[in-house]
Amino acid sequence: MKTKIAIVEDNxxxxxxxxxxxGFFxxxxxKWKAVNGKECLEKINEDHLIDLVLMxxxxxxxxxxxxxxxxxxxxxxxxxxxxxxxxNDENIFNAIKAGADGYLLKDVDPENLxxxxxxxxxxxxAMTPSIALRTLKLLRNPIDLKSIAEQEQVSLTNREAEVLEQLSNGLSYTKIADNLFLSPSTVRKHIENIYAKLQVHSKLEAIQKAKRINLI
Incomplete structure (x- = not known):
């Protein structure tokens, strides 16, 4: 019995x-090909009698x-x-969380594909050995998973990231304002926004959490 495949690839x-x-097998x-996720959903709604999607x-x-x-x-x-x-770990984690059944790198040879x-x-x-190893590490270390999940939910603007970076170096609001050509009140507003996004209440908490989820 033949295995019916769809390929979704923009390149x-x-x-x-x-x-x-x-083609060797x-x-x-x-059965069909799509160049992005949107086209894939359109095609799969027209023809979902396929066994597997390479995404x-x-x-x-x-x-x-x-x-x-x-x-x-x-x-x-x-x-x-x-x-x-x-x-990277974030892509692996997000793909598995989304329900992917396997994760292969594009340099896979025909036999292993x-x-x-x-x-x-x-x-x-299906899993490339290096991916399997990273997945095991992710599963063994729930802190990494937590960090990745948190990182997904926190998105700082470029200016907020700059303010946070300076704050982590121990600079005062006034010094940060001077360095970034902002007023102290604007710096204070950026820091309030950072605290709200990170769900923290102090400079120390903000710096610790930002480091943990690789924002700085």
Whole structure:
């Protein structure tokens, strides 16, 4: 029985490379392709009789993580394997949280791509060894997971990040104002916004939390 695949990839060169890798295997059929998450959702609503999606992460209009989450809610039976050049912890964590069934890097060779697809269809999880190792580390260290989750929820403006950086160096409001060509009252307002976003009540708490979630 043939495995029906969809490929979601915005780079035409990489899309052709994936097609060529799958072309070696007669039991794999590429049913359709999409160039971003938005187009993927449109196509999957038209034709959801597929077994597995190979999903890129960084794409315009709708990224691969958000597309994965939406597909899994509506079509939980469809397997999704992330196929990306990005192997940072945040992407891995977000993809797994969104419901991805596997995570492979784009430099995977044809044999291992095929094996990953078949393993996933048989209930396993396709995973590049380096990704598997990082996933284990993430699971062993809940603090890292917590930090990544917190980091998702905190978004500072460039100016707020600058103020926070200066604050962490022990500078006074007046000195920060001088350095950044702002008034002390504007600096104070930025710091109030930082406290609110970080959900803290003191300079020390703000600096500690910002360091923990890699904002400074």
């Amino acid at each position: 035409s060169f990489l899309l052709r490379a994936v097609e060529e890798k799958l 007669n039991d794999i059929v590429i 890129d992460i960084e794409m315009p209009f709708l990224n691969g993580v958000d597309a994965t989450e939406k597909i899994k809610k509506k079509y939980p039976q469809i397997k999704i394997v992330i196929l990306t050049v990005f192997d 095929y094996k990953g697809i078949i393993d996933t269809m048989n209930g396993g999880a």
